[in-house]
Amino acid sequence: MAPIGLTDVAITDFVVNQRHGVKGLVDIISPKTLPPCYIQLPEKRVTTEKLIMEAATTGKGALSAPVIPVIDVSDWKNPNVAEEICEAAATLGFFQIVNHGVSVDEQNELRAAGRGFFDLPTEEKKRYWEGSSVSDTAWYMTSFNPYKEAKLEWRDYLKFEYLSDQVDFAATWPTVCRTPHQLFAWTSPLASPSGGRRRVSTRRSPPRFVTVPSLCPLTLLSPPLPPCFISSVYRRVAAGLGDSNRWLWVSTASLERWRGRGEPDLSWRRRQAGRSRVSHGVDLGQISPGGFAGVALRRCLCRSGQYSASTVSPMSPLTAALMGLSSCFACCKELWLLRSSSFRRKLVVVLCLSWCFVAGIPCALLAWWDQSPAIKPLLPPASTPPLLHIPQRLEWTSLLSMAGPGLADPASHVLLSMSPSGWSAVPRTILRLRFSIGPSYFDAGFDEDCGRDEVVNHSNRMKPIGRKILEILMNNLNARMEEETLMGTLRMNVNYYPECPDPKLTVGTGHHCDINTLTLLLQDDILGSLYARYGDKWLHIPPVMGAIVVNIGDMLQILSNDRYKSVEHLVMASRFLSRISFAYYCGPSYDSVIEPLREVLENGEKPLYKPTMYSDYMKYYFARPHTGSKTIESIKLP
Numbered sequence: 001m002a003p004i005g006l007t008d009v010a011i012t013d014f015v016v017n018q019r020h021g022v023k024g025l026v027d028i029i030s031p032k033t034l035p036p037c038y039i040q041l042p043e044k045r046v047t048t049e050k051l052i053m054e055a056a057t058t059g060k061g062a063l064s065a066p067v068i069p070v071i072d073v074s075d076w077k078n079p080n081v082a083e084e085i086c087e088a089a090a091t092l093g094f095f096q097i098v099n100h101g102v103s104v105d106e107q108n109e110l111r112a113a114g115r116g117f118f119d120l121p122t123e124e125k126k127r128y129w130e131g132s133s134v135s136d137t138a139w140y141m142t143s144f145n146p147y148k149e150a151k152l153e154w155r156d157y158l159k160f161e162y163l164s165d166q167v168d169f170a171a172t173w174p175t176v177c178r179t180p181h182q183l184f185a186w187t188s189p190l191a192s193p194s195g196g197r198r199r200v201s202t203r204r205s206p207p208r209f210v211t212v213p214s215l216c217p218l219t220l221l222s223p224p225l226p227p228c229f230i231s232s233v234y235r236r237v238a239a240g241l242g243d244s245n246r247w248l249w250v251s252t253a254s255l256e257r258w259r260g261r262g263e264p265d266l267s268w269r270r271r272q273a274g275r276s277r278v279s280h281g282v283d284l285g286q287i288s289p290g291g292f293a294g295v296a297l298r299r300c301l302c303r304s305g306q307y308s309a310s311t312v313s314p315m316s317p318l319t320a321a322l323m324g325l326s327s328c329f330a331c332c333k334e335l336w337l338l339r340s341s342s343f344r345r346k347l348v349v350v351l352c353l354s355w356c357f358v359a360g361i362p363c364a365l366l367a368w369w370d371q372s373p374a375i376k377p378l379l380p381p382a383s384t385p386p387l388l389h390i391p392q393r394l395e396w397t398s399l400l401s402m403a404g405p406g407l408a409d410p411a412s413h414v415l416l417s418m419s420p421s422g423w424s425a426v427p428r429t430i431l432r433l434r435f436s437i438g439p440s441y442f443d444a445g446f447d448e449d450c451g452r453d454e455v456v457n458h459s460n461r462m463k464p465i466g467r468k469i470l471e472i473l474m475n476n477l478n479a480r481m482e483e484e485t486l487m488g489t490l491r492m493n494v495n496y497y498p499e500c501p502d503p504k505l506t507v508g509t510g511h512h513c514d515i516n517t518l519t520l521l522l523q524d525d526i527l528g529s530l531y532a533r534y535g536d537k538w539l540h541i542p543p544v545m546g547a548i549v550v551n552i553g554d555m556l557q558i559l560s561n562d563r564y565k566s567v568e569h570l571v572m573a574s575r576f577l578s579r580i581s582f583a584y585y586c587g588p589s590y591d592s593v594i595e596p597l598r599e600v601l602e603n604g605e606k607p608l609y610k611p612t613m614y615s616d617y618m619k620y621y622f623a624r625p626h627t628g629s630k631t632i633e634s635i636k637l638p
């Protein structure tokens with residue numbers, strides 16, 4: 001059902017003609033249900049039955065599901081690397097590479113630049129609308145081809161073309177993608193793998209209860225714009241943010257510090273660059289023995305849009321509240337020890353924070369939960385525990401019972417199937433909390449001096465990687481690496497998928513094959529997003545910290561006369577998180593004529609495709625909605 005008063009026509013007009021994009025729809029109109037113009041035909045949707053869920057298992061009689069290989073390319077000369085790449089290219093059409101030399105920090109800078117663009121006001125973004133863009137090499141668009149599609153896709157995107165033979169081809173690009181993000185100098189105390197200041201108490205002696213001097217009276221506020229004690233600061237943060245089920249936790253103490261340093265105005269205003277701040281304040285420091293000490297000064301980052309607050313709810317203990325050492329730090333010792341892997345570390349951090357919420361300020365949180373219609377359905381009212389009592393040990397079960405049933409959507413299913421063994425009973429609940437209300441407390445810190453043009457720089461980083469992979473693939477065909485044919489055009493799509501009211505009914509990016517030679521994709525850390533075709537099912541391509549996803553495009557399938565596979569893939573949106581991805585496309589130069597290579601036909605093999613100029617192929621593809629693998633079929637020889 002369309003949101004009241006908004007017909008499909010009005011929504012399409014708003015999103016497409018008025019150029020607000022689907023992000024504008026979410027930010028400004030916030031439909032609670034999916035507008036019909038986004039409801040895809042059943043065959044285009046991804047349902048749980050169409051997913052390959054099981055990880056490969058071994059042993060007698062076990063079914064072995066395919067897994068997208070993660071290839072360590074630290075030594076490109078290692079023959080195993082070439083072998084694994086060629087094997088993946090010839091079978092699944094997808095693989096991931098790690099140790100490729102592009103650091104996580106660099107990737108995060110790029111993400112910040114990308115989010116920076118989508119966080120710009122519509123008026124600014126509109127200037128780049130495809131067809132009338134102020135730039136010859138950067139175009140902004142929504143869906144895929146909204147003028148031709150019966151149903152829209154839940155995505156906005158910004159396309160770049162790298163014309164490395166022209167000196168300042170990026171001069172007209174949105175500045176937000178070019179300027180340094182020096183504001184992201186805060187280091188998350190949770191992000192350093194060394195542990196640094198984070199000492200985790202392992203003592204199991206009875207928790208020491210302390211009385212926290214009142215920092216401020218509890219201020220629990222509900223959307224849309226909270227009245228609050230430092231309204232000038234909060235109003236600025238809250239303005240323009242739509243969704244009501246997110247929040248920030250800020251203590252007066254830390255705010256005072258910011259003010260003392262003359263910072264708040266500047267920093268809050270810059271949230272458009274894709275960041276919001278979360279300060280845990282001294283109160284959280286006190287209930288987490290050592291765990292978050294000093295956080296008030298350091299501050300954490302959380303990604304706006306993906307995790308940010310839309311309502312600022314400054315929470316502090318009630319004057320009379322007893323604050324106890326959060327029992328989670330004692331009883332979850334083993335979880336902290338799992339910090340060695342980043343994915344696990346993230347989850348652990350979320351677990352502990354969620355725990356703190358419950359253990360440390362039950363009254364505040366529960367009262368807020370109670371008031372919030374968006375959260376209420378998650379919490380069976382009968383399970384509300386007594387307030388003002390801080391249990392010495394809070395068992396997982398009590399947390400489970402408070403949070404209600406687990407998530408049902410594919411994303412969480414996948415996440416659960418990947419969670420470390422032994423957590424099976426826990427994450428479902430915590431994830432619910434995270435997906436529902438939790439800002440991210442685990443974003444990486446940013447390099448203070450990142451004064452580069454992130455998007456331009458990305459091409460400089462990706463191009464040699466693309467060249468190495470293409471060289472390997474060509475060698476394997478006994479063919480030469482023709483730069484012009486294989487990487488004569490270099491383009492990038494920055495795809496933005498906002499939170500979606502009903503991801504199961506729509507798609508983020510519809511099923512398609514890439515038309516180029518090779519795509520190097522940087523995806524986000526949201527599970528259950530990217531899927532590749534495997535038979536009549538979809539195979540999940542899980543985010544791997546720092547990895548680049550590589551996939552074969554149609555041009556390579558044609559050149560190799562079907563030895564390498566260009567495989568259909570799609571993206572699902574997420575109910576609670578926005579996602580950003582960067583697809584870097586290597587392709588032939590526009591006037592290259594592509595046909596099966598002489599080298600692969602040497603033994604008398606018949607060519608499967610007719611010669612086609614790349615620009616004609618592109619025209620065919622971009623003139624239609626996403627249609628799976630139909631583009632390549634259009635040039636198949638009988």
Ligand SMILES: O=C(O)CCC(=O)C(=O)O
Nearest residue numbers: 493495523530571581583
């Ligand atoms: O967003 C993604 O992960 C993939 C997008 C994609 O397939 C594309 O841009 O070609």
Ligand SMILES: [Fe+2]
Nearest residue numbers: 513514569583
């Ligand atoms: Fe793609």
